[in-house]
Amino acid sequence: MHTVTTVNVNGLRAAARKGFGSWLAGTGADVVCLQEVRAEPGQLDDGLRRPEGWHAYWAPAAAKGRAGVALLTRSEPERLRIGFGEPEFDDSGRYLEADLPGLTVASLYLPSGEAGTERQAEKERFMAAFLPYLAGLRKRAADDGREVLICGDWNIAHQPADLKNWRANQRNAGFLPEERAWLSRVFGEEGGYTDVVRALHPDTAGPYSWWSYRGRAFDNDTGWRIDYHVATPQLAGRCVKAYVERAATHAERWSDHAPVTAVYGP
Amino acid sequence: MHTVTTVNVNGLRAAARKGFGSWLAGTGADVVCLQEVRAEPGQLDDGLRRPEGWHAYWAPAAAKGRAGVALLTRSEPERLRIGFGEPEFDDSGRYLEADLPGLTVASLYLPSGEAGTERQAEKERFMAAFLPYLAGLRKRAADDGREVLICGDWNIAHQPADLKNWRANQRNAGFLPEERAWLSRVFGEEGGYTDVVRALHPDTAGPYSWWSYRGRAFDNDTGWRIDYHVATPQLAGRCVKAYVERAATHAERWSDHAPVTAVYGP
DNA sequence: CTTCCAATG
DNA sequence: CATTAGAAG
Numbered sequence: 184m185h186t187v188t189t190v191n192v193n194g195l196r197a198a199a200r201k202g203f204g205s206w207l208a209g210t211g212a213d214v215v216c217l218q219e220v221r222a223e224p225g226q227l228d229d230g231l232r233r234p235e236g237w238h239a240y241w242a243p244a245a246a247k248g249r250a251g252v253a254l255l256t257r258s259e260p261e262r263l264r265i266g267f268g269e270p271e272f273d274d275s276g277r278y279l280e281a282d283l284p285g286l287t288v289a290s291l292y293l294p295s296g297e298a299g300t301e302r303q304a305e306k307e308r309f310m311a312a313f314l315p316y317l318a319g320l321r322k323r324a325a326d327d328g329r330e331v332l333i334c335g336d337w338n339i340a341h342q343p344a345d346l347k348n349w350r351a352n353q354r355n356a357g358f359l360p361e362e363r364a365w366l367s368r369v370f371g372e373e374g375g376y377t378d379v380v381r382a383l384h385p386d387t388a389g390p391y392s393w394w395s396y397r398g399r400a401f402d403n404d405t406g407w408r409i410d411y412h413v414a415t416p417q418l419a420g421r422c423v424k425a426y427v428e429r430a431a432t433h434a435e436r437w438s439d440h441a442p443v444t445a446v447y448g449p
Numbered sequence: 450m451h452t453v454t455t456v457n458v459n460g461l462r463a464a465a466r467k468g469f470g471s472w473l474a475g476t477g478a479d480v481v482c483l484q485e486v487r488a489e490p491g492q493l494d495d496g497l498r499r500p501e502g503w504h505a506y507w508a509p510a511a512a513k514g515r516a517g518v519a520l521l522t523r524s525e526p527e528r529l530r531i532g533f534g535e536p537e538f539d540d541s542g543r544y545l546e547a548d549l550p551g552l553t554v555a556s557l558y559l560p561s562g563e564a565g566t567e568r569q570a571e572k573e574r575f576m577a578a579f580l581p582y583l584a585g586l587r588k589r590a591a592d593d594g595r596e597v598l599i600c601g602d603w604n605i606a607h608q609p610a611d612l613k614n615w616r617a618n619q620r621n622a623g624f625l626p627e628e629r630a631w632l633s634r635v636f637g638e639e640g641g642y643t644d645v646v647r648a649l650h651p652d653t654a655g656p657y658s659w660w661s662y663r664g665r666a667f668d669n670d671t672g673w674r675i676d677y678h679v680a681t682p683q684l685a686g687r688c689v690k691a692y693v694e695r696a697a698t699h700a701e702r703w704s705d706h707a708p709v710t711a712v713y714g715p
Numbered sequence: 716c717t718t719c720c721a722a723t724g
Numbered sequence: 725c726a727t728t729a730g731a732a733g
Contacts, residue, residue, distance in 0.1 A: 193733080194718045219733085221719060248719040249732075295733060302732080338733095396716035396733090439717075439733085459724080460727045485724085487728060514728040515723075561724060568723080604724095661724095662725035705724085705726070 185447045187288065188428075189216040189334035189410055191393070191440035195253075196222050199231050202435035206428075207234060212444060213257040214283070216290035216334040220251035220276070242266075242290075244276030251276035252290040252335070258283060269312040277309070286418070287324055291335030298356045306338070306356070310365050314374060321375050321415055330418035332447075333376070336393075336410050336440065341366045341378065344388050345408040357409060369413065377419035379412035379445050380427075390427040393440045401436070410443045423448045451713045453554065454694075455482040455600035455676055457659070457706035461519075462488050465497050468701035472694075473500060478710060479523040480549070482556035482600040486517035486542070508532075508556075510542030517542040518556040518601070524549060535578040543575070552684070553590055557601030564622045572604070572622070576631050580640060587641050587681055596684035598713075599642070602659075602676050602706065607632045607644065610654050611674040623675065635679065643685035645678035645711050646693075656693040659706045667702070676709045689714045 260281035266273035296302025343349040391406025526547035532539035562568025609615035657672025
């Protein structure tokens, strides 16, 4: 029985100034996955670095002020792992994994970039290395009788239903054919994972989890669904509820992403 | 008859957001010298670039967001000059000169830097080139029967009375022996100029015109007098009133400097 | 449009 | 402690 939330905070220090703390205090989740922390633990206030009632783990990027993922868990994990074994990304602040009893849960922040740039090439290298890792992780977990849940900002919308203007974005990073095909492999035989939110809501547009700060994207709900719960099928089948906490970042707008929460039954 | 104000605005766009406009609307000056504009004219709102009732002249630095001086005059100058003939500093946004009838007035922003750095070396090169220019300017003006007034942020406190903690600052840029000696030459035979505010207030501590943003420098009046009216002696003798508008940047604090105003009688 | 950094003051 | 620009998103 787990309630898990993932949210890209777009700078935890800025988010904390604008209300992240009260959101965290009010959440019923027992696992929170954070992305784009953009700070080293030492740059965070005590109450944020070690929040009351949580075990907190940080994987900052070597580059200051960039990326950075974290995991907050109500119970203490048995094991932690930073990175997924690809040296280029080991200290890039993009992957942090924890073993809880019967469940491996990870916070992922996949690179983003504009089409045709070096950043996009980096994203593609990440994708190429990460898929085999994911597949291997699922197989090892199956052998151990564990479930796996990779939460985070994957920076890719999978299908037309996953963003407002899919036609206009077919040549934009985040909805490129090769990115979508890669996600299909994650969700297909090769990866063997399930897109939890889409499985529960097969016919909705969205629910979006990111809206650009530019223009009136949030007000018009011109969003993208790029933050996922990616789970082994058995775990996904146990999900009884999944939703985007649009209101959490609405009034105070402490991030351009909204938390994505799923409740996994026993 | 002139009322002249000089103020380092520490970024005119930021100052405008915080109340520079209402200060300008309320000033009785007919010449305003600005330093650290930190913007090209095109980056300023219309009302700021061409303020109602003023002629406005801008000398931005080639390096974006750095330095930049300006002159606002109620009457149109006969001539304008950017730089003082030293190529290194011609487009550094540090010197702008205007000829009004019988008066040459300039806005100066002398480089600042930390002792022992390349910035300090640049400051010293500026000082070395600027003193002969000043001396020549005074002589030419004398031949023409003109007065000269160089207003601005000279980034040097001259004497112990010109900063709160002079003992602690003897090795800090802005109060180094060589900088003080250079100002003494400006105010001595070689330059031939007068420190207008000090001439009127020979026995006051300060009045300071800059307070660091760090700590409680402003509240404790831990300030420096580094913004000067530097005038030919005859003009200085006509000064009937000289003061620092501490309140102008107190309530709203639109700069770390305060305006320094002097009234020159006929 | 917002984050954070770096250089600068 | 504040400014601006620039990289990044």
